[in-house]
Structure formats: C-alpha cells, structure tokens
Amino acid sequence: MTETAGSGVSQFAELASDERIAATAEALERNGIRALVVENGEQARSSVRSLLEDGAEVFNNTSRTLEQTGIAEDIEGSGRYRPLRLRLYQMDREMQGHEMRMLSAAPDYVVGSVHALTEEGSLLVASASGSQLGPLVSGAEHVILVIGAQKIVPDIATGLRRIYEYSFPLEDERARLAYGVPSGVNNVLIVNRVLTPGRVTAIVVRERLGF
C-alpha cells in the first residue's frame, strides 16, 4: 500500500499547467458545470463566501481542501450560515435517525471537493460511507467544489487510478487517526454532465490542496 502510494505521489501531486487548467475549465463549462479558476486558497475562500447565501443550510463535506483553505471554518464558525454538520452532530442518533437522514440528504448548499478532475471535464469522487454522494448528484440545491489543480488528470481511467493509488492511502491514514477506523473506496461517483444550469460550480485552484 505504501509503495503504491509512494509511486503515485510525483504524478498525482503535480500541479497542472495553466494550459491544462484552462482547457479543463472549458470542458467543465461544456458539461454544464460552472468553472472558476483562482490563484490560491484564499481566493477560493472568497469565492465560496460570495457564492453562499447568508442564512442558508450548508453541508461541508469531509475535505482536507476545505480545512486547508479555512472554508470549513467559515461554514461551521462564522455564524453566517446554518451549518448542517453541527446540527447533525448534536442530534440523538437513536431517536432522530429519520430527521438526520432527511436533513443530510437535501441541504441548500453542499461544499466539498473531488478526488480527480479530468481534462474532459468529468468529476470523480470516492466516499467510504457514500453519504456525501447523494446530495452532490441531486439532493443539494447548489454544489460548490473546490479543487486543487494537482487533481487534474487526463481521463477517467487515470482518475480512478489516482483515487486508488494516491487519494485512498492518504485518506485511510487520516481516517485512522481521526476516527480510529480505516477508510475505503466503497463508493465512486463519476459526474460527466450536469443538466441543471448553474447548480454545480467547480472552483479550480492553481495551488496544491487536499489529496
């Protein structure tokens, strides 16, 4: 596992060139995904702030990118939004399971990242529990994805390889430290095209963010 991850680091941690980023942004737009290209995490944070409506219910997916950029802190701690993670966390799992499922399924906004973005404009997201995928596909009214440009890959096959060989080992290590349990590539979402105009925004950052 470690060897596999090590062999993939140089390839999958490398920022895409400006030309590849521009081409990928165009491909995203062709696929119905609004694309914004920014220089760094701070600009990404400002973009997210400008996209989120005050008072909205916002679910921030588990994401190193959101933690690194301060976006998770804005969502959970600024008081501008209604952060769903905080609400779900304090609910009684034995008595309020139904309410928790309903709440987490359809937030106003879901903010997260992806594990790979192809030059053809496809998004790849892996999830251990799968709970983050439903809102991304259709449950959330708006989706905002913050994507470090090192996640750009030529095609879906390479994107899947990035998930298994690069993202998973790092996420597994994080999950073991944070939760004491292993992660798993149990669910993989591939978004090739979005039919609802303006629903999904991808913010591509010219900076290495997350994994």
Added chain:
Amino acid sequence: MTMFDYDARPVTPQLLLIGTRSSAGAYDIRDFLTRNGRPYEWVDVEDLEEGTRLPQGIEIEARLLPICVLPDGTKLAPATLEQVAAGLGMVSAPSQAEYDLAIVGAGPAGLASAVYATSEGLSTVVVEAVAPGGQAGTTSMIENYLGFPNGISGNELATRAATQATHFGAEILLARRSVRVSPDRAGYTTELSDGTLVSSRTLIFASGVEWRRLEVPGIEDLLGAGVYYGAGPSEALGCRGSHVVVVGGGNSAGQAAVRFSKYAQNVTLLVRGGQLSSSMSRYLVDQISSASNIEVRTGSEVTGLDGDGELCGVVVSSREGGVKDLLPADSLFICIGGTPRTEGASNAGLQTDDGGYLLTGDDVLTHAGRPGAWPLERQPLPLETNLPGVFAAGDVRHGSIKRCAAAIGEGAMAVALVHHRLAEDADD
C-alpha cells in the same frame, strides 16, 4: 460506526467542556448547549485515567471546574452559563428602541406568536431564558403532532420554528430571563435578568411552566448531580448502561423513559396514579410496554434519595403505604406536573388563579374576588390579561389545554388580538 459518526462530525474546533458529572454548573452548561444545538466535547474528569493528557495542555484544578474552552481558544475557568453564552456570541442586545410586540418565552406558543407576528409585519422580539422550544423542545419524539407521520423531535420542531421566526425578522434574545414588566409611555417595558430593557407596545406572556419540585429531603444537594428536572436531553448518551429512574405519568415522562431506554441498562418509570393509560397517550404506553428494559411502577412515589455528592439510589414508596424499596439509580429525571413561569408578571399586577396561572378574557372579570381590575370600557379580549395589550398564550394561561398544538394555536390567536389592540391604540 454509522455514516453520521464518519461524515457529520464538525471538522473545526468546537467548545470543550471539562468537569465532573456531579457538578450542577457543568450540567447547566451542557443542558444549555444541547438545547441550543451547539456541539461540544464533554470531558468528565472522573472518567479520566491517570496520566491522560487533556487537549490544549489544560491542567485540571478542582476549584476551577468546570473549565470551558471556546472555539476561539478562550478559556473560562470556572465557567458560568452566562459567560459561555456570551463567549459564543449568543447574547445580543435588542436592535430597536421599541417593538410592536415583545414575547416572553420561546416555547411553542411564543414561537408561533413570533412567526405569525413577523410574517404579518409586526416588529417582534422574543425573550428566552434557556433555549427555543420550552418544555416541548426537550421532548425526544412527538409522534402525534399534525403533519409529521414519522414524528418530530421537540428539538427539531423548535429549531425549525426559531429559524422560521428569524427568517421573517423576529429577534430572539437568549440566555436571559424576564424579571420585571412595567407600563411605559408606549406600552410596556420588560426588564431582563442582565438589566437589558425591552420596550414594546404590546406583550405576550408565553413563558410556559416549569417542572413541579419534588419534596424529598436532600434533593437540592443532588440537583445536576444525578437528579434532574425535565427530560435532560444532554444526559441521554451519558446514561449508557446505567440505571435510570423517571418520575411522572404524563407524555413528557413517557417520552423520557422511551428515550433513555435506548441507552440505559434499565429504566424505571414511577407513576403516582393507578394506571399509565389514564394520563399518557396510547402510542407511548404501547412503546413502553414493548420496551424490555422499562419497568413501570404505578401507585408509587419517591420518598427519599441515596447519594453523597452524587445520586446512587432512590427510595420508592407505595402510595398505599407499607412498602418501601431502594432502587439503585444513577440518574433520576423528574417530569411531573408544572408550575407557571410568571416571574415579572406579579409585580406588573397581572392577575392569576390560585395556582399562579395568568387569567385572561372573561376570567379577568369573573374570577372570584377580583372585580374592578379591568380599566377599559370594552371587555378584555379572549387571551388578554387584566392589563390592556398584555396577552397570555400556552401553558402559562389559566384554562389552557396543555398540548403543544394547543399552545401553537393560542400563540397564533394572540397575534390576531395584538392587531386588534394596536389598531385600538392608533385610534386613541
């Protein structure tokens, strides 16, 4: 591990609270945070193994407990509820010099009044001592509330209602009690426990009831240290594997018993009456009957407590006399009856019945021994107290039906009467 353990925990630092389970001050803070939906991490120092290092290098000194570390790193030691609420930015000043309507209490009646008043354009402020929801807000699952076939928890109902009220423009002032009401030029001034003054043209008392006190020797010493008034929503997880006793025969007691049965080793429900079905909804009686770890003792009452600094047993006596039993108990939740919360009402001269419930409408004129207290030529409006423009809604009102839906109905109705009063005021 469920999807929620994995995907729904906050990823940024939350409030850290360190204390002992036997600390009433720590319980007050846990209760406040839980009922206001603020996540926190609780560290019981009595459960810590020797040599355990606390987060952020915190050293424990008994005299400084409970210790609270706010998300921004500020350390409060010993922490008080007021400090925690202020530190979390939950204590705000009224934004206006005068409101059309002030509402005392953010339970179902008060929140309904706030939603209807603000949606109809009245500038509205709500004063709440603890958290939105009132007693109903601590209810684990209301299964007979109209429109929610899967049931809705009191906390969720309160959260939605408070969100709705603020969406329409209501201000909710938390963590302060109303202590005094007095007439002023515009209408009435409500003084809060921190000295804040709120001026409004009209006023609705929707302050509800508090649990009736249990008259048992030594109970005051164990409050928050195993003995709790109400359903204690913050304590459910902490009851895992323990012995829980719930006192009361109403729906609140039944809901508490069902909730704690999900976590506790066993739950004993003590009921004064001869049978549960005479005071509790059928669906709850059925749930209690089917729970293998709930024992119901009818015709029983608590006559003593065993514990030194922390509860360890409850003395239960048969109401017919003769039989006494000592039940091992880690927690005792008292959900009996209620006494009206009318602090601030008596000094204003609001009339009450012998039980302290506020008189309204025709009762103002007809209740025994209090003629001539009404100052206007017209009759009092149906929910109007003996002070024109001051209304009462929900459980605090004499003659009210003690149900969540009824309180919401009264809250909505009171707003219609507020409009009547404001129009009358404008005509003067």
